[in-house]
Amino acid sequence: MKCxxxxxxxxxGRRRFPVWLPLFLLWPVAAAVIIxxxxxxxxxxxxxxxxxxxxxxxxxxPMFFGVLCALRGLELNLNLGNRLVLISFK
Amino acid sequence: xxxxxKRILDLLAEKKISVDEAxxxxxxxxxxxxxxxxxxxxTPAPMGKPRYFRVQVQPExxxxxxxxxxxxxxxxxxxxxxxxxxIPGHASDEVNEALREKGIDFDVRNLKPEDFEELVAALTxxxxxxxxxxxxxxxxxx
Numbered sequence: 001m002k003c004x005x006x007x008x009x010x011x012x013g014r015r016r017f018p019v020w021l022p023l024f025l026l027w028p029v030a031a032a033v034i035i036x037x038x039x040x041x042x043x044x045x046x047x048x049x050x051x052x053x054x055x056x057x058x059x060x061x062p063m064f065f066g067v068l069c070a071l072r073g074l075e076l077n078l079n080l081g082n083r084l085v086l087i088s089f090k
Numbered sequence: 091x092x093x094x095x096k097r098i099l100d101l102l103a104e105k106k107i108s109v110d111e112a113x114x115x116x117x118x119x120x121x122x123x124x125x126x127x128x129x130x131x132x133t134p135a136p137m138g139k140p141r142y143f144r145v146q147v148q149p150e151x152x153x154x155x156x157x158x159x160x161x162x163x164x165x166x167x168x169x170x171x172x173x174x175x176x177i178p179g180h181a182s183d184e185v186n187e188a189l190r191e192k193g194i195d196f197d198v199r200n201l202k203p204e205d206f207e208e209l210v211a212a213l214t215x216x217x218x219x220x221x222x223x224x225x226x227x228x229x230x231x232x
Contacts, residue, residue: 056176063172070165073142077159 002069011086018086034061140164140214140231147227156225164210164231171206174198 004027011018045057071089078085095116102112147158177185177198185198210231218229 060176063169063176066172067166067169070163070169072165073161073163074166075159075161077157079157081156 002066003072004065004068005072005089007090009086009088009090011084013083018088023089140210142232143167143213144232145227145229147225150221150224150226168203168206171201171203174201 004023006022006024008021008023009018010021041057041061045054048054048057073089075088076085077088098107098112098115101107102109107115141164143162143164145158145160145162149156179199182197182199186196189196189198213231216229216231218227220227220229
């Protein structure tokens with residue numbers, strides 16, 4: 001089963017120790033927001049259907065969820081001498 | 091011969107499984123071996139589906155002062171490819187125009203997930219090592 005990243009390791013600037021952000025705390029809130037907004041999205045899809053955008057509105061949600069889940073394992077680690085950029089999804 | 095294969099042959103000898111079942115189980119243990127990390131002589135076994143695209147840039151002197159280490163999941167690229175269908179037609183035209191200005195005659199609407207799978211399969215054995223100047227660039231899939 002696809003699962004969005006649970007943790008984000010983030011270090012930008014001169015920080016030697018990156019911070020761990022608990023993304024898993026956000027997902028229940030995001031799920032609640034999505035459930036609340038779902039009827040509005042369906043309404044928007046119905047309104048935009050004559051323009052040919054209805055299907056797009058419906059499928060864009062699962063597609064972006066797919067991208068979110070695929071972020072797991074992404075790691076950017078740039079050490080530019082005096083600056084550090086670290087983004088790592090776990 | 092692995093323990094699993096011996097066990098299957100024992101079961102066949104004891105007539106607890108049929109020849110067809112033994113053949114099927116043996117083929118499964120064979121595929122397990124293919125995806126395993128090591129071969130019989132401790133050399134890496136053939137790679138399965140690559141999971142990550144890696145780019146590493148490190149200084150030649152090994153000091154590690156300036157380095158780049160990027161790991162991109164193949165799943166992310168796949169998911170991005172699917173987003174291609176969300177690009178409106180006029181945006182594709184603009185991208186094509188920008189590519190043409192750079193001398194690349196390519197239509198982004200022709201990008202298909204199947205093409206990407208073919209590309210990934212071809213990338214499996216790819217390993218690029220560039221040593222020049224003060225940095226060493228290593229591009230590979232794992």
